[in-house]
């Protein structure tokens with residue numbers, strides 16, 4: 239076995255009595271995520287997940303890439319295991335990291351020894367290996383303060399491991415430890431990021447999309463499904479409930495004052511989302527709302543919108559700037575899909591002068607002209623369920 243991965247646990251290490259449960263969840267999640275890439279042994283020891291290929295057929299590069307999207311691990315090391323002796327460690331560094339080391343302007347060795355029976359302590363390991371490397375690579379000076387490249391040596395229970403700089407993991411908590419949430423997923427930039435952020439806290443996701451055919455096209459629906467697919471890389475499989483929203487939007491257009499169109503529409507979305515969420519065993523709703531971004535996202539508008547639901551509504555982007563949201567969207571690879579130019583149902587029948595400070599009593603009065611319950615029932619009956627699988 240030439241290479242293994244060590245995934246370092248993030249916040250889980252701070253957990254008290256529940257730590258085992260969090261670790262077990264992470265271990266089963268990692269094992270499941272490795273499955274498409276061959277036979278891997280996955281175990282947890284000393285706050286580290288060991289991912290070891292069992293044979294030569296494993297797709298190590300694919301597995302390594304997938305590790306970057308597993309919540310619960312904060313940093314990832316791709317390493318060469320070796321025997322626990324000074325000679326073997328030195329050989330492993332030369333063979334495994336030699337090219338990177340030779341190309342560096344300077345280096346240092348950093349060591350950790352969790353097996354206290356090993357005769358050298360961590361400083362002595364660094365000195366011994368660093369000294370031999372300095373001789374073997376005379377053109378690369380040692381610089382312990384600002385090294386261009388760091389060689390890491392870890393002497394653990396069953397073996398020693400050498401690796402270069404760790405890569406950042408996805409962070410957060412293992413999927414499945416935090417319950418289930420339903421994200422209202424439009425085709426925009428914000429809602430996929432909002433869903434991702436809640437999922438990062440260990441929450442399983444379902445998605446709900448409101449679709450106003452023919453005002454919004456099949457392409458708009460495909461775009462949302464593609465976004466869900468991209469989110470599934472991090473969040474795991476999910477179901478997208480595509481709710482037929484056309485009748486409701488037409489009813490609002492025909493019966494409500496224009497300045498209240500968006501608010502009333504959003505109140506319908508929340509009511510329907512709550513019912514679907516409960517059906518799927520979700521305990522909260524998630525939206526991409528962001529304070530002050532548009533007229534329907536003022537404090538007053540959000541209060542009127544959310545007054546119709548009886549479960550927590552989370553909006554993780556509420557205090558972020560657009561630029562910060564875009565940075566995350568780019569990192570999780572949803573941005574390019576989000577900016578494809580298909581209409582969302584929110585942009586159909588948009589009022590010229592939307593009310594930025596709507597009143598709850600006014601919204602309730604306006605809704606008396608509509609058969610709210612019947613409209614909701616028909617929309618829910620007119621829902622298509624699309625299953626999104628995790629794709630490595």
Ligand code: ATP
Pocket residue numbers: 421422423424425426427428429430446447448449507524525526527531532534535582583584
């Ligand atoms: P996004 O970029 O997520 O579309 P937005 O800034 O365009 O957000 P709005 O259109 O006001 O904001 O929508 C606010 C939130 O309502 C969205 O983030 C999303 O959670 C939800 N939402 C809007 N339109 C839809 C839709 N067609 N289907 C499902 N949810 C929607």
Ligand code: MG
Pocket residue numbers: 424425426582584
């Ligand atoms: Mg939108």
